[in-house]
Amino acid sequence: MVVHRGRWTLRDRAENVMRAVPVTVAPGTAALTVRLDYPRADGVLDLGCVGPAGFRGWSGGVRDGYTVAADWATPGYLPGELEPGEWHVLLRLHRVPPQGLDFEVTATTSTSPPAPPPAPEAPPRPERPPRRAVPEVDGRRWLAGDLHAHTVHSDGAQTIDELAALAVSRRLDFLAVTDHNTVSHHPWLADAGRRYGITLVPGQEVTTDRGHANVFGPVGWVDFRQPPDEWLATAERAGGLMSINHPLSGDCAWRQPVTTRTRFVEVWHSSWWDRTWGAPLAWAQAWRPDVVPIGGSDYHRPGADALPGAPTTWVLTDGDPGDEAAVREALGAGRTAISAGPDAPLLLRLGDELLALDADGALLGYPDGSHRVVRGDRCLLPAGDGLHVLESHRMEVIALCS
Numbered sequence: 001m002v003v004h005r006g007r008w009t010l011r012d013r014a015e016n017v018m019r020a021v022p023v024t025v026a027p028g029t030a031a032l033t034v035r036l037d038y039p040r041a042d043g044v045l046d047l048g049c050v051g052p053a054g055f056r057g058w059s060g061g062v063r064d065g066y067t068v069a070a071d072w073a074t075p076g077y078l079p080g081e082l083e084p085g086e087w088h089v090l091l092r093l094h095r096v097p098p099q100g101l102d103f104e105v106t107a108t109t110s111t112s113p114p115a116p117p118p119a120p121e122a123p124p125r126p127e128r129p130p131r132r133a134v135p136e137v138d139g140r141r142w143l144a145g146d147l148h149a150h151t152v153h154s155d156g157a158q159t160i161d162e163l164a165a166l167a168v169s170r171r172l173d174f175l176a177v178t179d180h181n182t183v184s185h186h187p188w189l190a191d192a193g194r195r196y197g198i199t200l201v202p203g204q205e206v207t208t209d210r211g212h213a214n215v216f217g218p219v220g221w222v223d224f225r226q227p228p229d230e231w232l233a234t235a236e237r238a239g240g241l242m243s244i245n246h247p248l249s250g251d252c253a254w255r256q257p258v259t260t261r262t263r264f265v266e267v268w269h270s271s272w273w274d275r276t277w278g279a280p281l282a283w284a285q286a287w288r289p290d291v292v293p294i295g296g297s298d299y300h301r302p303g304a305d306a307l308p309g310a311p312t313t314w315v316l317t318d319g320d321p322g323d324e325a326a327v328r329e330a331l332g333a334g335r336t337a338i339s340a341g342p343d344a345p346l347l348l349r350l351g352d353e354l355l356a357l358d359a360d361g362a363l364l365g366y367p368d369g370s371h372r373v374v375r376g377d378r379c380l381l382p383a384g385d386g387l388h389v390l391e392s393h394r395m396e397v398i399a400l401c402s
Contacts, residue, residue: 004105013093020088023107027084030113031069038103048090058181062155072116075153122161126169145174148296154179157301164196170309171342178203201324211254212245268295270306275397295338337401347399365389
């Protein structure tokens with residue numbers, strides 16, 4: 001057992017927000033268990049792990065410890081053989097008070113693997129409500145989904161199975177699981193998706209003190225300690241996509257410098273509760289004129305967040321709707337629309353036309369600033385180039401379409 005004690009100060013945080021505490025792992029070690037203690041009422045320390053071969057897990061500020069073993073690991077961490085050598089307990093000094101923050105890290109290694117905790121019982125597969133009737137476009141199909149949700153693999157409260165069951169009950173066809181700074185959930189997604197009849201897209205929310213970004217696709221772990229340009233390069237090299245998340249959302253707002261701007265922006269986040277406030281649209285259009293809008297509930301737990309699908313992102317897909325790559329291909333092509341929910345008024349592009357569904361009396365705002373009135377529950381209108389906005393008479397955003 002190794003114990004590290006100390007006090008982090010504001011100067012420590014100013015010099016380097018990321019710190020690493022060394023732990024020696026001897027040959028034949030079967031498990032590493034780490035515990036972090038500090039006065040949580042006074043500050044926040046984020047927790048993670050790297051081994052000699054690289055990343056082994058991250059849990060941010062939600063956990064006070066973890067175990068990594070050959071056959072199992074604490075959610076957020078990667079199971080596997082423990083290579084001998086110097087490992088590091090990662091600490092991010094997220095919030096440090098003026099008086100400093102005392103901490104203690106205890107690392108214990110063992111030659112016999114501990115028993116894994118009992119697996120939670122999987123919920124039954126819910127009855128899927130009927131899908132909304134929306135027209136196909138040249139053989140392509142519109143799918144309803146959510147591109148931002150969390151599980152117990154980071155700071156969410158539900159397992160992957162519980163999240164999948166909830167998303168199905170919400171009439172969603174796909175869901176991106178985007179736990180913070182980890183990919184430990186990725187190996188479980190495909191099987192859970194098949195069990196519950198939903199396409200689960202592997203994602204990760206690259207999370208820093210100066211902004212968050214979602215990376216979609218099985219691209220491997222994206223190192224949040226690197227500059228955001230490297231996040232994007234890592235994603236694109238492996239065929240993935242990256243979006244800027246909730247760019248105007250409080251202390252999670254985007255303040256990172258970049259030289260290459262991704263096309264994808266989470267324009268409609270669940271924190272956009274007053275949609276007469278036009279700043280998210282203005283930010284997105286200033287970011288890139290060809291921005292591809294997406295939406296995300298950022299769901300974490302029942303009763304505390306918007307439910308999955310609030311808002312709903314719609315993608316126009318080719319091929320197998322059960323293939324997460326088809327969802328990513330549609331995103332990459334910019335075939336997206338966003339509504340407040342799976343049953344809310346909707347604006348879809350059908351080639352050179354727009355279809356407004358269940359939006360009688362709304363205003364359709366064009367990229368050039370002009371408007372037309374929507375008449376009827378299924379109204380076809382000419383489309384322009386760029387972002388189209390469906391608005392109420394109060395100028396509240398009802399739906400978006402790229």
